[in-house]
Structure formats: structure tokens, C-alpha cells
Amino acid sequence: MIHTTPVVLFRLIRAAITALAGSVVTLAQLNLPSRSLWESHVVLQYVSVIVIAMFVCYDAVRSFDQAIQNSKIRAYDRRLRAALSATVASIVDEFGTPWDEIAVYHYQVTSFWPWRRLSKVDGVRAGASTANVQPYYKIGKGLAGTAVSEQVLLAEEWRDFVQRAIPLKPDGWIQLDERKRYGLSWGELMGSERPLGMVANPVFGPQGAPSGCLVVTGPMKLNELSGNEMRQILSDAATEIQLMGPAPRGWWSFNAR
Template structure:
């Protein structure tokens, strides 16, 4: 996305320079009299991008209320899930986080983009990070369509003691598709559980990630699973981000 914006800026700058030089007759009038096609092309390019930016701004203004409502509803749903988990487990409320990822196709690749995350009642700062559908617990849960729970801190410590060579010899599924570097750089909450969400056609369309000071018995309890299922139901009713949401959050 950044590359496309840089290319657009370069094209607009070049087109603007051509139009300006032609108006000033630089280097001379005869030169520009022979470049009529180039001048018209530059004018068309500038007109297109100006019109595109205007339409995008108007569209964003029209969709701003829906986008804000979606963000507020999503934050409320995630916060309610945190409250339910705290009540059922007794975990410290400021150590429980819930993240929600949605599937999005970018060019020829599919990614899971984090559209919302709540910790201690506030949005998580890096809540737009993307994940490949086959990497990490979130990606593995999404691709296998299975709920995955793991005492992650202990998992990482054990793997670290065994070293990179032993890690590379593990089956890819046992590594959750992670390289040694990705494992070492991963956040290390005590326990995490990932639960995929599904579209009306039965295909996975996202994934919920719950993390906090949980033992495996907590992560696999009926109460936690019920909370994740209830949150998935609310998210299903909420639906996908509204038109213009992705662009608004990429600014």
C-alpha cells in the first residue's frame, strides 16, 4: 500500500511538472508544441487523481459514522468478553487481552488483519498487525479450523532450552509454522487460546485470540469456550468492517 502511494505521488509530481513547464514555455514554446500528446496525458492524469481523492474524501465522510459505530461496537464486544473471562477465572482484569482478526485478500495473498484488540479496557496500540493464515497459533487455528490452546510461555521456554536445531527438526504443525526467529520474537503471555470464526457459508473468516495468566485447564474449560462462542456470535451479527473501514485505518 505504501509503495502504491509513493508511485502515485511520483506520477502526480511528474504530470504536474510537465503541465507547469508547458505553461511557462520552458525550455521553449517550440518544444512543447511538439509534445501535445504528453501535455494532454499529464492533464488527464492530474484530473483523474484529483477527482479520485475528492471522491474518496466524500466517501470517507459518508462512511465515517458507520466506521465509528463499528469500532465502538467491536470494542464493546471485546470488552464484554474480557469481563466474562475475568468473572469466570478470577484473572487480573488488566492482564487479559482479546484480539480479533479478519481475513482479507491483498492482491494474490490472504492475510489475517487484526481489526480490534482490547487490554485493560483500552485498544491495543499495534492492533492492525497482519498474520499469514498458516503462521502462529492464530494462523494455525484459522487454517485448521480448530480451537488451539497452549501455555505459551512454558512452550517458548522449553523450545528455547532445546535450541534452534531441535526446533527446526520439529514438524511444522508442532512449530505452528514459526521459524526460530519468529518464536523468539513472539509475545509470551502465560496462556493463549485461538478460536476461528466462520462466515454464513461455513468458511473461516476470522479468528479470536484470548491471552492472559491462564493455565491449560482454564483455557480448555467450558466457561472459556462458552465465552469465545458467545463473542463469535456477536461478531457474526456485527459482520465485516463497513465500506471504507480498511482505508480509514490504513491512513
């Protein structure tokens, strides 16, 4: 995600400069505190007028650009939602799973210096909101984070996986090999969502590096989650998302409103 502090700082500085320039122009027009003062500061008046004109033009261009960008963002959202919905339909047709128990989510690799993580872009789940679904995964942690770091499809009957870990307690859990723990601490495991089944499939960018991850949850067994049929369905979905490219510029701030 984009760090917003520089943007906020720019807006504060611009507001201060605009207020100062506007004050100069207004006082000069009113000849306050005296006409002689402004007759000796003609250059300052010209600079103030130019500054105000530049910011007015900037706002006009920015508004036009934002309108175009918002249109691109909405088109991207519609296409992504269609791709995820088609993936749900394919899974239901292939495995006969109840359509309202399948969810598909798309996570995109984002940078927030010095960290990289998987941030949720969108998801489809019938009859339920996806707003409260895990918003991000750290690269190398959890099923999705590990799938991206290893660049392979990973599947797990996640609820059973967590139940098998509970008797180990924190001391026993931390003794396990990190890969067997999917890089999770005890607290991260206990705080994770617990769908019956979960499969994570990396999405690759044009240069071949992982650019995101598709995550499917539903009441399916391990052989279904990791079988050739599921791999083909997710491969098709990943190809479609790869062709779409990353979320358009301004997507994160637009959808954070």
C-alpha cells in the same frame, strides 16, 4: 490490506492532468503567448474546462462518500470494541481472573497478493495500549494462524511452551513435527510474545470459511483456556463479530492515519 500503489499513481496522474488543463485555461484567458494561438485551439480549451470540471465534481462526490464511510467506520469500531470488552467481562466473571490481566484481540483475514494473513483490527486490554501487540499472523503459523488453517480452537500455556522449547536449541526445534511447532521457525518462536496463556478461536464468514480469529491472553491454565466455558464465551463473541461483517471499506487507511 489494499495495495496503495495504484491509488498513489492515480493521484499523481490526476494532478498532472489537472495542472496541464489549468495551464491551458489560464493561458487562454490571458491570451498568452498570443490570442491567435488559442483561437485556433478552441477544442483544446473546451476539453481543458471539461477536465477541470470533472475533477472538481469527482472531489466533491468523493468527499461526501468519505464522510459517510467515516461514519460507518466509527460505528464499526464502537461495536467491535463493545464486543471485545464484553468478552473480557465474561472471562473475568467466569474464571475470576484479574480484569487488568486479560486481553482480547480480533484479527481479520486480509489479502495482499499473493499472500493471505491475519491482520489485527482491534484489541482490549485494561491499563495497557494494544498498539504494539503482534500486528499480524501468517496463516498456518503461530497459535492463531494454525487455529485458522485448521478451523478449530487452539489453546496453549504459551510461556511454558516456549520455555520447554529453549533447551532444544535451533537444531532440536527444527526436528520437531511442524504441527507441534505451530509452523514456527526457531527465530519466529523466540520473537513471539510470551503471555502466560493464549487461546485462539476462528471467526467464520457467511460462506463458512474463516474470516478472522479471536485471540485471548491471560494468566490461565490449559484446562480453563480450552474448557467448555471458554469455548462458549468465544463462540458468542465470534457470532457477534460475524454478524458485524468485515471492516468497512476504507477502514485500513482510516486507522493508519
